Amino acid sequence: MNEEAQDMRIRNKRATREAIGAAALRLAIEQGSPLVRVYDIASEAGVSPRTYNNYFSSREEAICAFQSDRARKMGQALLARPADEPLAEAVVAAVVEHATPEPDRVGLRMIMSTPELEGEALKAFAMAEEPLSAAIAERIGVDPARDTFPDVMAAAVAGAVRVAGRHWLNGDGRESFADVARRTLTHLLPAITRAAP
Amino acid sequence: MNEEAQDMRIRNKRATREAIGAAALRLAIEQGSPLVRVYDIASEAGVSPRTYNNYFSSREEAICAFQSDRARKMGQALLARPADEPLAEAVVAAVVEHATPEPDRVGLRMIMSTPELEGEALKAFAMAEEPLSAAIAERIGVDPARDTFPDVMAAAVAGAVRVAGRHWLNGDGRESFADVARRTLTHLLPAITRAAP
């Protein structure tokens, strides 16, 4: 049962990590990010402050943990798409998967409007680039160390999703995030499809 | 002479800001970013520690100030290109301008390999996006609040330059940064030229 025991531990760690992250996000939304104290986050999550920073090394990281995990999943979603699917379709599908359930408007707006969280949010999006690049490289069969195409496309796609989030927030709220993301990705399609004829 | 006096003050502020930023970068390269103390940066720049954080609110911000200013200039460079130049050419030209003089390899490598600085570096690149987007929007005559194209392209271009930096660092050093950047931007050209027929 070694593996299962390890799984148990991993699950537990993930659970507390998510608990802390959720607590941090909730408090940041309620009180505003700069006012949140580490002690409060830890209390809310039911752990010691010392334990809190076994998981996160800054308040920003804890608040944006949700975004980070989302971004990671977006990259992995592309890897999981069927290999015979055209690259452009696979990318759009992976992004749309990642967009469900709809992001939390209030939380996203809080993050976007807080300069201190901006860097962390950008890091979260950047985290999606490596798996995206790997998936693209594998799909079109090039070496990402030699050819810059996968990295460039990954960065462009991540950027398009980020821009979609911004426009979705500023919009009138009647368009779903997935639709906005589809529109932004459309602008990239000529570049994406060019390399996968 | 009111205006000139104001100019003088602005120049002075800019000078001390650059002095502090340069000192921070130099010390970070020499000793490694986490070992640099605020007191040392301030001493090196000839100001008080208290003055240092009138200009920067974190060590990371000071160390990456040079990158931030660079990124800003890249955005403004596009605005300054002749209006009749095709968008794709103007973008490439602006990036190449921004690439001279060649970035400092050691400094860039230090920043790229320090996780704490990663967020700040990403913020620096993101700063270039707004002027880039504005320039693109003006050039093709669309409203950036309605049309996502300028923002998406700005993010893609900034991402391509960032990727170029990474590949340039990992390369054998015989290719200039400008050349690598040209290659990465080439991958975006189909998307860029599509909207400016």
Place this chain on the structure above:
DNA sequence: CCCACAGATTGCGTGCCACGCATATAGTGC
């Protein structure tokens, strides 16, 4: 020439936080 004023620098005090170290606890395999 002196004064008033605004902007910039600086010193000091306060509160917050990241992190190393040592310890307690819990869950696992033998």
Place this chain on the structure above:
DNA sequence: GCACTATATGCGTGGCACGCAATCTGTGGG
């Protein structure tokens, strides 16, 4: 039941951001 490892926690230390108030500096007016 026992040894072991991973995790949680307490405590202490050092560093840093920032508010506040005093000081310094350069500028323009009387």
